[in-house]
Amino acid sequence: MTSLIRRLGFAFVVLSLAAVARPVWAQDTIKVAYVDPFSGPFASGGDEFLKVFGYILQKVNADGGALGKKFEIVPFDDKLQPAEALIALKNITDQNIPFVMQCTGSNVGAALVDGVSKHNARNPDNRILYLNCGALATELTNEQCDFWQFRFTGNVEMRAAARIKALPKDITKVYLLNQDYLFGQSVQHDTRKWLAKLRPDIQIVGDELMPFGKVQDFSSYVAKIKASGAQSVITGNYNRDLNLLIKAAVDDGLNVRFDTYLAHLIGGPTAIGAAGENRLSTITEFDPNVPVELKKPDAEAFSNGWRANHETDFSEIPFLTMFQMLAKAIDKAGSTDALKVALALEDMKATDMVGFPVQMRKEDHQLLMPYYAATFSRDVKYDAEKTGFGWKTDFIATTEDLTLPTSCKMKRPAS
Amino acid sequence: MKPRLLIIALVVVAIVLPWCFYDWVHHRHAGFLISMFSQMGMMVILALSYNMLLGQAGLFSLCHATFFGIGGYATVHLLNAAGAGDLHLPMEVMPLLAGLTGLALAILFGSMATKQRATAFAMITLGIGELMATAALMFHHFFGGEGGVTTNRMIDNSLFGLTYASGIQVYYLILAWTVIATGLMYFLTLTPLGRMANATRDNFERAQFIGYDPRMVRFLQFALSGFFAGIGGGLYAITYEIVTFDALAAPLSANALLMAYIGGTTVFGGPILGAILITMLQSGVSLLSNSWLVYVGVLFIAMVIFAPTGLAGIIKAHGPIKQAGRLGYLMVPYLRLVVPSLGVALGFVGLVELMSFLTIGAAQGKKLALFGGPIDVHATLPWVISAGSLLIGGVWLRFEAARFHRVWESLTTGIRR
């Protein structure tokens, strides 16, 4: 029995060491940890983003990186579960990695904001910055804002403002359909708020929450939308919940616009296909046709470089902005110390790849950035996911348009 | 006398373990490992409490995480109240309150579910689990929606004057509660209730005939297992300081089942082994490979086919041989098994990794590094080597397994004689 225990113990130690013994090279690169789901049903998002980061880093590193060192991404699988993300965070701080990024899920985002904040308070000698590149919940830079979080993507309210500004003038009746969880509910809330503010002429003829990921058959929703006489469905649905809705609508001959927030997400264009032509609109951070329309050959070349080797589209311009700003901040701070970099990032102004000004606001650490409203159309230079349809920009919400007030009361570190 | 020594040894190991990985250069603990050990602690409680149903009472529940999660949510709210100064309770008793919450909910749901047994019971629990998980996403007041509820464990109220700022203090809190809960659950198996649970599992009609109400036995067992799961949830809340709906969703229930089964449901300590192994797979191996779910699946299927009594069952089977002092005779056959098993494992891992790199990882800009060196996925050699090692290893393993079986049979029959 004792020999067995010894053997088990040995196996245990070896396995644990194997898990920990990722070689910590002497600091010849600047490591950035990347926490997202890489296994299970949500793996497609993390997987795609990891490829995008790889592509972006080629450029950022070719431009010189920061402090003469190159950036390196260290991925960690969080399985889209907060507890797993927090375990990964421990692993990251053990390895003295000063930055952690996370781009999928507000549940994990909220956990990281809180976890990073507590970690930094309790371990002042080993602080870490949370670079939020995709947890969208408005609260994260309002009620729950934190000094150690920097959000490099627009929150739900910014997207809602862009969404409503981009609505065609002739629309008078809209139907709101959203998923029944935090994201969908905040889309619903912020859409209503901005409709009241900007378009009092529009009547909301239906406002509904549907179970998240549980609905198999959307035809009864379609019948309801039809009966309401709406001209447009404004929805924060994405992936399956959006694809099935639009399919059902086309099948049933429902002729309305779909003004969505996230139709451009990876896989969406493939799944929707011709069903979305000229009636599907989305709010993007970038799409390959933007540089064509704005005549920016550099940006076009950059997005073409991605297109040459991938089936998907490059739309993650904030990821690039994030690394460029991070590199600048590290250079300015002269080190990768989390506090110094954080102070350098605050109020930093930059220009994104297309040429629009962006700014990291000091009050809430929210990146102020532009958004594009685009329609799914045949009439574009670059199609999306090789479907024959692409995103045609019809409205640009500028950075000034989307500079919204914040309720953040940030606790700043003493030093 | 022997098992008691084993338990003491295990506890001592658990106490010393964090210090084995102490980082003397930076003078701090290995945070990741301590998190992983803490996770193991609460998973041990979850798996053991699940085994109160599956192993001891023969009840197949699919909503065990519900009670774990509710304990977590309750603790978060209690900690928040304590942090605001509305509640004066030391940190150390919080898990007890979490357990009581789990107990209350288990009494409510148990009164519904335990009316039935077998598959009907399983399906009722499936329904309850789904309903609770969806409710947690929909209702913000108690569950906080997708973002969950956060808290701060430094409530400055402790029986021992601890602050719980560092992970190591929390680890020892978890260890203490794990030992207490494990002890209580073991004690329960010795009570008439535990014995009657076994009886209703084995033959519920006969148990009924003797004059016991099997429904009452099921109900009590269900409620008590909810209590222990709640304790685990309380420790979860204290460790992570956030509870989201994931703490009561179906994947965690499935995990409880996996841990209990792989560890072995027939031996009391089995689920402990399962909890440790699965946590290691989840937090350790998932760092190394994104295909870890395949490995879990294959391990699981292999266990179901070849070792339905779980890890603990395998160990237990060696008992009589050891008593006869013949364990030495198995040494050589075991060693002979090692090489072909390694071949099979390496071949399988190689193929899975090669395949997933070809389709998923190829464009990630990563180079596949396997067994200590970079490997080109498009070359034929690695594929041939993996497939060959899987095939040859498989055939060889079959051969050796048959041989092992013969030795085993001759040993056991010899002992019986």
Added chain:
Amino acid sequence: METVLISVLNGLVYGMLLFMLASGLTLIFSMMGVLNFAHASIYMLGAYLAFTVSEFLGFFPALIIAPILCGLIGAAIEIWGLRKVHHNGHIAELLFTFGLVFIIQRLVQMTWGMLPMAYRVPAVLDFPLFALYGVNFPAYRGFMLLVSACMLLGTWLLLKKTRIGLIIQAALTHPSMVSALGHNVPMVFTTVFAGGCLLAGLAGVIGGNYQTTEPGMADSMGPIVFVVVVFGGLGSLAGCFIASIVMGMIQTFAVVVDYSVADLLRPLGVVLSGDTLLTEVLTVPVARIGALLPFVMMVTILFFRPRGLMGTRDA
């Protein structure tokens, strides 16, 4: 009125799709006592295989080939997997299928990638069949109804008019008696399991382009199929049929109902206000919880009648 008629039609289509999945599971479940967790994974495999086959040969050959492939896979699973686990008891069998879910999901991801497939309705069937109060009824949905009706008829004929059907029927209600009579029960098991997987594959072929073909489709379909089987009852295909249609109808109709408990209470003079947990729970309209109703119904029926709607013996 018009919404009612349209909802009935849609509910019927969805219910029939559910039945196609659930009928195979009911057969397997009643006979072998195994709740096959991997059944929805086979449904997913059916959709993916159909996509790949239709890339080369077109949709209609895929309609035949993909289900047969799924049937073969099912037979393989039964012979080399389930049969070996059988002597370890029902829970072991159930757990075996549980492990399969992980493996099939990752295999699908490794073979076809993680993104949705562009598996579309064939052009021949991509037109509105008729319009009802201005709402189109697409031809493909008619086709789905047709296929599932044919399947229903085929299964019925097979079970009622053939010898193997007779044995299967007997094994549904009295498995031990059938083996006592000297029939090759393992062989019957394999047939039923393969047949069930074939039906699941067929459902995948016609459901994959009606919905979307993606690695998450098994997870989203799995629980509801269980609910149908358990609600319908063990050993009863008729019960399974009724349960499928009822679940299909409930989900489509619940969406149309906008009332909540609070609305019911209002005539009684109870007015809820404020922002508490209770108000939050009571003011949820039925439409929001429509997808949950099947679970509520399942728990309710099992509570009162553990054998399900038309089950012949206790689950």
